[in-house]
Amino acid sequence: MLLDCVVIGGGPSGLNASLVLARAKKNIILFDDDKPRNAITHESHGFITRDGIKPSEFKRKAKEDLMKYPNISVHNQRVIDIRKENQYFIIHTDDGNDYRSAKVILSTGMKDVMPDIKGMHDFYGTSLFNCPFCDGWELKDRALVVISENERAFHMTKMIFNWSKDLVVCTNGNKIFSKEQKELLTKNSIIVIEEKIVTLKGENGHLEKIQFNNGEEIVREGGFVTTGLEQASPLAQNLGCIMNNMGGIETDDFGRTNIEGVYASGDNRMSAPSQLIIAASEGCKVAMGVISDLVNEDFKW
Ligand SMILES: Cc1cc2nc3c(=O)[nH]c(=O)nc-3n(C[C@H](O)[C@H](O)[C@H](O)COP(=O)(O)OP(=O)(O)OC[C@H]3O[C@@H](n4cnc5c(N)ncnc54)[C@H](O)[C@@H]3O)c2cc1C
Structure with missing residues (x-):
């Protein structure tokens, strides 16, 4: 089956991107190996309506929202490789499966170096x-x-x-x-x-x-x-995405990278303060970018 989009990373950014894509009738899979940066904390703050929430509870609630939509699946797997074949992407996961998708969003986050x-x-x-x-x-x-x-x-x-x-x-x-x-x-x-x-x-x-x-x-x-920060996943570099001088993935305002069909959102862009609400809002924007590109490809001009 050809998917419209796969989202890699189920932090606030990938979760919100998935919600917006699902509501636009897109067939998607969200892959997440559940190792977010903030897993170490007991409470997250500053996200209106969710102030003080446990990070795992935030994710549970978000996944509950996604389960309302039959056109999305959430797979608890790590993506270990992505390659482009013609205009599509083959996404390879750590359980040995391959998936085919028109678009890929990297919401893979960053890792702290203490x-x-x-x-x-x-x-x-x-x-x-x-x-x-x-x-x-x-x-x-x-x-x-x-x-x-x-x-x-x-x-x-x-x-x-x-x-x-x-x-x-x-x-x-x-x-x-x-x-x-x-x-x-x-x-x-x-x-x-x-x-x-x-x-x-x-x-x-x-x-x-x-x-x-x-x-x-x-x-x-x-x-x-003050910790050091590095990409939590090498997928962007392996795909040939241009990185900025902060070690983040370079994109336009709607998350498009230099590789056609590959998008990025959240902490891994290193272009905004690390906050749940900012990562989530970037997830919303990147999904809009993907949807608008899919519409342009589908629409008869
Ligand atoms: C200690 C600490 C406390 C914080 N407290 C707060 C707070 O109180 N309030 C606040 O607003 N912000 C807080 N932050 C910042 C916040 O956690 C981040 O800004 C936010 O999590 C970024 O969201 P994200 O979706 O970009 O990435 P993440 O939340 O890091 O999510 C990325 C996800 O992608 C997955 N992933 C990565 N690579 C792959 C792969 N190849 N295949 C499958 N899955 C993959 C990871 O396992 C992870 O689940 C805190 C950060 C830290 C370090």
């Missing part, structure tokens, strides 16, 4: 986070740390200052601040520690202390980390 600090994984997602818009309210006015080894440190610290004035920024042994930046941080009573971190300490995911190379310890209740 700083290599002992204890980091014990606290990330419970008291250490990467985005103040997502989790700043829960940590407001507490004794916080910003852990950053890269050039995003100054901007991140300045943003976190909105949620708490009790701030220490740790660079884990890296000299990343200019003299002027250090003076500005000090002027705002933000402590800069450039000593290497030995370990993070605490219990049940709740940060309590940070221990440094020189033996000193500071007390902190939580904070934010």
Whole structure:
């Protein structure tokens, strides 16, 4: 059977793209291997009507919405290869099956690369986070740390200052601040520690202390980390999609990549802040792009 479109990735972006495609009578399959970036968190915030929802519950509700439409199937599988044959795509999944589709949407998301600090994984997602818009309210006015080894440190610290004035920024042994930046941080009573971190300490995911190379310890209740980001799937690069200088997939406003018939939406474009509601809205837009291209191909001119 020839599908109108396959959507790869069942995060908010792929789920919303699937909804809009289904409602346009398109025959589609959504493939998702269910390893989203935010799986580590207990609650998601900032999506109106869903504030505080568990990420798994968000997905369950979204899939319930999709099940109303008989023209969509959801397959819990990883897509491992896509190749173009004439004007169609052959989509190969990890259970050995092949599917044929006119269009492909990549909503595959990004992966966080954490700083290599002992204890980091014990606290990330419970008291250490990467985005103040997502989790700043829960940590407001507490004794916080910003852990950053890269050039995003100054901007991140300045943003976190909105949620708490009790701030220490740790660079884990890296000299990343200019003299002027250090003076500005000090002027705002933000402590800069450039000593290497030995370990993070605490219990049940709740940060309590940070221990440094020189033996000193500071007390902190939580904070934010600047992580590195990489594509969660190599499919876009393997297809020959042009990438932008942030490591995201380059597209037009409706998600069209440089490969005809291949579209992208959500975090993997690295063109907007990482937020559920933004990823979902991009999913809506990319589906409109696909539908309008299918209409143009079907319509007799
Ligand atoms: C710790 C943390 C907390 C966050 N908290 C919030 C919050 O409170 N509020 C908020 O708005 N945002 C939050 N975010 C950001 C939010 O999670 C992302 O912006 C959003 O999930 C991006 O949606 P997406 O659909 O683009 O990608 P994702 O949600 O990452 O979904 C991508 C999906 O594609 C699947 N996939 C990838 N490759 C393949 C393949 N080859 N085959 C099949 N499936 C594949 C993955 O398994 C995954 O299920 C948080 C992020 C993190 C890291």
